[in-house]
Amino acid sequence: MDTDVVIVGGGLSGLALADEFHRTGVDFQLVEARDRFGGRIHTARVDGAAFDLGPAWFWQGQPRMAAATKRFGLTVFEQYSTGDIVAEDQNGNVQRGAGFASMAGSLRIAGGMTALVDAFAETVPADRLHLGQAVFAISQTDNGVIVTTDKLSISANRVILALPPRVAQTMTFDPALSADQSRAMGNIPTWMAGHAKYVAIYDKAYWRDAGLSGDAQSRRGPMVEVHDASPQSGGPYAAFGFVGFDADTRAAHRDEMTKMAADQLERLFGATPRQLILQDWAQEPHTATPADFTSAGHPAYGRPRALANIWDGRVIFGSSEMGQSFGGYLEGALEAAQDVGNLLRHG
Ligand SMILES: Cc1cc2nc3c(=O)[nH]c(=O)nc-3n(C[C@H](O)[C@H](O)[C@H](O)COP(=O)(O)OP(=O)(O)OC[C@H]3O[C@@H](n4cnc5c(N)ncnc54)[C@H](O)[C@@H]3O)c2cc1C
Numbered sequence: 001m002d003t004d005v006v007i008v009g010g011g012l013s014g015l016a017l018a019d020e021f022h023r024t025g026v027d028f029q030l031v032e033a034r035d036r037f038g039g040r041i042h043t044a045r046v047d048g049a050a051f052d053l054g055p056a057w058f059w060q061g062q063p064r065m066a067a068a069t070k071r072f073g074l075t076v077f078e079q080y081s082t083g084d085i086v087a088e089d090q091n092g093n094v095q096r097g098a099g100f101a102s103m104a105g106s107l108r109i110a111g112g113m114t115a116l117v118d119a120f121a122e123t124v125p126a127d128r129l130h131l132g133q134a135v136f137a138i139s140q141t142d143n144g145v146i147v148t149t150d151k152l153s154i155s156a157n158r159v160i161l162a163l164p165p166r167v168a169q170t171m172t173f174d175p176a177l178s179a180d181q182s183r184a185m186g187n188i189p190t191w192m193a194g195h196a197k198y199v200a201i202y203d204k205a206y207w208r209d210a211g212l213s214g215d216a217q218s219r220r221g222p223m224v225e226v227h228d229a230s231p232q233s234g235g236p237y238a239a240f241g242f243v244g245f246d247a248d249t250r251a252a253h254r255d256e257m258t259k260m261a262a263d264q265l266e267r268l269f270g271a272t273p274r275q276l277i278l279q280d281w282a283q284e285p286h287t288a289t290p291a292d293f294t295s296a297g298h299p300a301y302g303r304p305r306a307l308a309n310i311w312d313g314r315v316i317f318g319s320s321e322m323g324q325s326f327g328g329y330l331e332g333a334l335e336a337a338q339d340v341g342n343l344l345r346h347g
Pocket of ligand 1: 008009010011012013014031032033034037038039040041053054055056057058133134135136162163164167191192193195196197281286287318319320321328329330331332333
């Protein structure tokens, strides 16, 4: 198969780029390793309602997210934040108090973040998009590149790596990338890749009925930070929490941890969920590498100099981590896609 550009990765950045290429007449093919689009965006469905297992929010002041939701006619609503918050100490004592829900004002999308992914994917002819195709090798030729999966070999002028640079490091490059380039890829943490989330499904929003916002902080865990995750209207309702245990502990004690999470929700809200969904991103090789199992705060992102000109510009990085102003976030994925589009247009 021949094309002008191969996009590797069908997360938000890859799909936004596919949309841009389709609109501007660039010939392209997109290959995605998973059986679904979205990458770190993933939404579970329970009784027809949508619950985000990856990103849940975007924020005011993120122009590309605002424009995309508007363009696709998606319904945006504010994070539920009415009521008191609760805090749990290391012994499991829960205190209720007045205070701001920490994510008050954050914006959610009705139908979950996947609604945005689906909207982008639908703008592009289906024959350009290939699911279940993990790229394992990229080689340089006299006049371009060859991108190889176990079922496809695509010749192109350029390849866009719309996936975390650390994940791209697991591919074979022929000729091998320089030590500087490899080091630069390894030095870019994949935002939130080492995290895990529980989504707790309830038939009733017990916390709301008790005058609570659903916001909780805990020193005991397993969840350290909990928020309301219910649909814009109607049920089933939900709260979600980020797990405080490290990736190895989570993997070794999954069942025990889930039991602990149910007990914790009973302590926080006085009600046990009917279902607990665990999404552990550290266990997803198309998102996380062992280097991501521990994470610090939000790093400074952007395209490092060492990755600015690989094989005379034939290999271009394009995931959210390349976003100069909003790197790591959904807005960063759209920013990175826009930058790659500009780069290709203007050289
Ligand atoms: C738990 C969690 C919570 C988050 N919360 C927020 C939030 O509230 N707000 C916010 O703005 N951001 C949040 N983020 C970050 C946000 O999810 C990312 O910024 C965004 O989704 C990145 O999109 P991307 O397309 O750049 O990368 P990805 O979504 O990582 O997409 C990369 C794609 O490449 C594919 N791929 C990987 N390897 C290969 C291969 N070998 N061949 C082919 N394809 C491959 C992957 O399967 C994936 O689909 C969160 C992330 C997580 C994990």
